[in-house]
Amino acid sequence: xxxxxxxxxxxxxxxxxxxxxxxxxxxxxxxxxxxxxxxxxxxxxxxxxxxxxxxxxxxxxxxxxxxxxxxxxxxxxxxxxxxxxxxxxxxxxxxxxxxxxxxxxxxxxxxxxxxxxxxxxxxxxxxxxxxxxxxxxxxxxxxxxxxxxxxxxxxxxxxxxxxxxxxxxxxxxxxxxxxxxxxxxxxxxxxxxxxxxxxxxxxxxxxxxxxxxxxxxxxxxxxxxxxxxxxxxxxxxxxxxxxxxxxxxxxxxxxxxxxxx
Numbered sequence: 001x002x003x004x005x006x007x008x009x010x011x012x013x014x015x016x017x018x019x020x021x022x023x024x025x026x027x028x029x030x031x032x033x034x035x036x037x038x039x040x041x042x043x044x045x046x047x048x049x050x051x052x053x054x055x056x057x058x059x060x061x062x063x064x065x066x067x068x069x070x071x072x073x074x075x076x077x078x079x080x081x082x083x084x085x086x087x088x089x090x091x092x093x094x095x096x097x098x099x100x101x102x103x104x105x106x107x108x109x110x111x112x113x114x115x116x117x118x119x120x121x122x123x124x125x126x127x128x129x130x131x132x133x134x135x136x137x138x139x140x141x142x143x144x145x146x147x148x149x150x151x152x153x154x155x156x157x158x159x160x161x162x163x164x165x166x167x168x169x170x171x172x173x174x175x176x177x178x179x180x181x182x183x184x185x186x187x188x189x190x191x192x193x194x195x196x197x198x199x200x201x202x203x204x205x206x207x208x209x210x211x212x213x214x215x216x217x218x219x220x221x222x223x224x225x226x227x228x229x230x231x232x233x234x235x236x237x238x239x240x241x242x243x244x245x246x247x248x249x250x251x252x253x254x255x256x257x258x259x260x261x
Contacts, residue, residue: 002027004027004188005188007247010034018251024186027178030171031193036070036159041155041156049081049085050077055125056129057133061090066097070158087105088109088117090109090116091112092108095108107121118149123149130153134158137161169201172198173201179211180214187220188220188247188254215236220239220240221242223241223247240253240257
């Protein structure tokens with residue numbers, strides 16, 4: 001069984017190793033490239049943090065942690081200031097990235113998603129300052145829900161995700177051709193943006209309708225409800241959605257699905 005991996009390049013080696021540990025063959029083609037961004041709101045966040053005006057700091061990905069520290073010049077004072085707040089990690093990978101920097105995440109939701117963060121924070125954020133550090137493609141529903149809960153919400157973007165270009169675009173098109181040739185058994189998506197970029201490339205190749213039809217014949221695995229909803233917008237249903245929102249849990253669910261077929 002051959003599994004297509006569409007995660008950002010930074011996760012490819014880890015993802016390939018996980019998939020192969022289940023006995024799967026793999027073909028990796030990132031459908032999203034990560035780039036740093038400059039957001040003037042980040043300086044405002046730093047100011048509020050050092051003035052001890054911040055109650056909660058939310059990191060929605062390990063990438064957000066990495067790109068945040070690329071922006072911070074004096075890291076030890078920054079770490080100390082963060083640890084005086086309630087740091088929220090969206091899941092275990094983000095928590096691990098924070099720990100590697102010396103930061104303790106005091107809150108991790110049961111569901112590793114923006115919706116999980118909303119569920120756990122809604123009862124405790126009324127009148128509190130909440131800072132969201134993430135990509136510029138983040139789920140606006142997180143901000144809106146926290147505001148409805150009475151929070152004072154600020155967001156700062158530290159990176160962005162763009163469509164594949166250069167050699168990665170060549171690789172993405174190679175994946176689409178493999179799908180056309182029925183050489184891929186499982187297609188995986190880990191975010192709504194990977195879904196959007198995938199179908200945009202199929203349009204550019206003039207293969208949108210054909211690939212969409214073939215997706216209905218394949219096993220499609222996704223992480224998260226938001227990714228599932230994005231996929232449905234293209235008229236494609238997900239076959240596998242793990243209860244735990246990690247790549248390893250998704251591979252485990254794919255393996256179990258194969259065993260019962």
